[in-house]
Amino acid sequence: MRNPPSLLSLSVDSALHNLSRISDLSPLPEHILLDLFLKTLKAGKLNERVLKLFIATGKDEVLAVIQALNIREIIAPVIPSSTTNFTVNHDKIDIVIAALHPDLTSFLNDWRPVFSPYHLIIVKDLDMKEELIIPDGFNVDVFTKSDMDRVVGSSSSILFSGYSCRYFGFLVSQKKYIVSVDDDCTPVKNDDGSVVDIVAQHIANLTSPATPFFFNTLYDPYRKGADFVRGYPFSLRSGVLCALSCGLWLNLADYDAPTQALKPELRNSRFVDAVLTVPARTLMPLSGINIAFDRELVGPALFPALRLAGEGKFRWETMEDIWSGMCVKVICDHLGFGVKSGLPYVERAERGNAVDSLRKEWEGVKLMEEVVPFFQALRLNPESVKAEDCVIDIAKEVKDQLGKVDPVFGRAAAAMVDWVRLWKAVGSSSS
């Protein structure tokens, strides 16, 4: 029998070279094998041939490591995704902006370092009369009322006015990923004065796995410098696809009108350096201010369906994103996708008078009391395996259960059905 310590005193390369000439490693003590296996893995030298040699030893501890670390046919250890190194092709991303203000000059110039490499879809609020002003130097397509009439027809139950105009951009995009930010947001700066790249962070969130089935107390385990905490089941460490990334807001946060009216001085200045997966079967108030999603996975589930009677042009006068957010979360839970919340932040400037908005938003406040128990109890048809089918399931339940509570829900259900029809029509005409 070989002298095992000499194997360990060698470099990993030499050890692997020796290893390749060993037809049967079984005589080696288990702890020597384990140590060599870990060194090989850490050095990124674990290829398929070497992995097979280790598996062939049949040693419990080595097999347990292989199983626990989810090593199947990989060549190198899993590299955690990092916001600085994501490798999604720029062609797979659309940035969708709802233009509620005609002059986008300062907005787009602020975001130029982040947005300029990407294709932009700008959708003009159909209530806006003025011409849009868009600075040079962007790859941009603008959509207006005439495009909506052409694609949707004027008799639709779906209205692309105010914040809801962005959804037209979601509809006509042909990209895998959508990033969408309200036009009253400005970039947050890094400590070195550079602009925080929200696209990179959102795409990192979407392309690294989500962990909805067990909470990791150190937040996103795939982030550089983080991992799964002791006790986290190994079988859940490979995670699931992430379908939706919800960013946050500094300065004027996304509070409702009553909260802002009561605490007019309230500003969010706390930067929380975290991304986390919102656990399965936990509902959340999805804000449309700063989001990204995988259009192929859940595109049909982001729609403008719930419109308040007094809906206005301030965020706190809208509920369309909250409603769609409840739907998309339930759908992600049903389909086994994850939803993340946290980074990236944007900065929001003050506008509007919350006390003036208070009246308009009470309707929304009251509706939520009906909406939340409904979605908490909702179970979708197990045979629905695509987002569009799930939307139809939900629309039916909304009509049956909530329709009698308030007519706004009946209209929302009808809009959801129309949306899926439209989504399929646009998809088949563009493909």
Add this chain to the structure above:
Amino acid sequence: MRNPPSLLSLSVDSALHNLSRISDLSPLPEHILLDLFLKTLKAGKLNERVLKLFIATGKDEVLAVIQALNIREIIAPVIPSSTTNFTVNHDKIDIVIAALHPDLTSFLNDWRPVFSPYHLIIVKDLDMKEELIIPDGFNVDVFTKSDMDRVVGSSSSILFSGYSCRYFGFLVSQKKYIVSVDDDCTPVKNDDGSVVDIVAQHIANLTSPATPFFFNTLYDPYRKGADFVRGYPFSLRSGVLCALSCGLWLNLADYDAPTQALKPELRNSRFVDAVLTVPARTLMPLSGINIAFDRELVGPALFPALRLAGEGKFRWETMEDIWSGMCVKVICDHLGFGVKSGLPYVERAERGNAVDSLRKEWEGVKLMEEVVPFFQALRLNPESVKAEDCVIDIAKEVKDQLGKVDPVFGRAAAAMVDWVRLWKAVGSSSS
């Protein structure tokens, strides 16, 4: 009719004085009333008499604010709890330290600014032979093997060795709140060089409500400077009692042996400035390194029951806290209490060799694969309304369902039953 703007141009005090002479406010326009109401509330001048006057107007918007803000019989608006101003009496708090090292001098001196106002319970690992060294200047009670034998008897299924010795401190404490930190933790410093007061932060977490039924994307809504995000249902904004606060770790984080063995350079340097409620029905790996809890609410649910065959004196060789954590989380969900995770952080120094521990901990890694689905599916008896009854419920299911998988579970179930018996006996003898 009075001239309403003149009412608003007055100070709140004068306006309230006028208000007290108005027997019927109804003729005033609704937006004037609403504005005055908000001003009154913000100024902390809303007393019961004034509230009744506003209610008597019968105006929809005013009533909606009163309902939405959960104003019942309060005198002043709810002040969010802040870590700097908590008002729990020091007599209600015990700090419990498991002594795994004989010389606690540097540990206690490091923590002196934080711990010195409190009563300390130090429990000596019953395997340790050396005398404990405890510096002067603390209000401390030390418990050793002879105390355990006296209280528990030597034939018990509960073994207070290694990290499990702390639970003896939980048992003999007579305080409402327990804070417990491992003896290899040191304080984190604030930016100004002062020591982070983990007791203040834990108690702030425990004494402000938890929100397990809906996720708030801006984390703890009761924290100073934060609030509930738009779309958060008002009926859930009063929250529930918080029973457990789980702090985190900088430097050597609470990773398992395989993770540390694979990534020996892995250190946690990311300070995440957040506290959040772990949502209902979401399981988590509870770490015993840095925790606090409300002993009156869930004391009987923190116990040393699951002991690995190869359990050692390093954290990554233990599972007792993870197991107890699954139990206490399920119990909190059943009883409607909240569990928080996040701040405060402690710093952990390096010790132990993860590769050496790897072998011992595989047992724990494998057990978790059985444990998680069991707890995810577990439903407690609706008639169990106290933590001790819930523990008995769980013990029965563990024995019935997991007992056949591995004898370690049968022993855990027996220890849980013994623990409840012991908890009741100690409680009745001390009261």
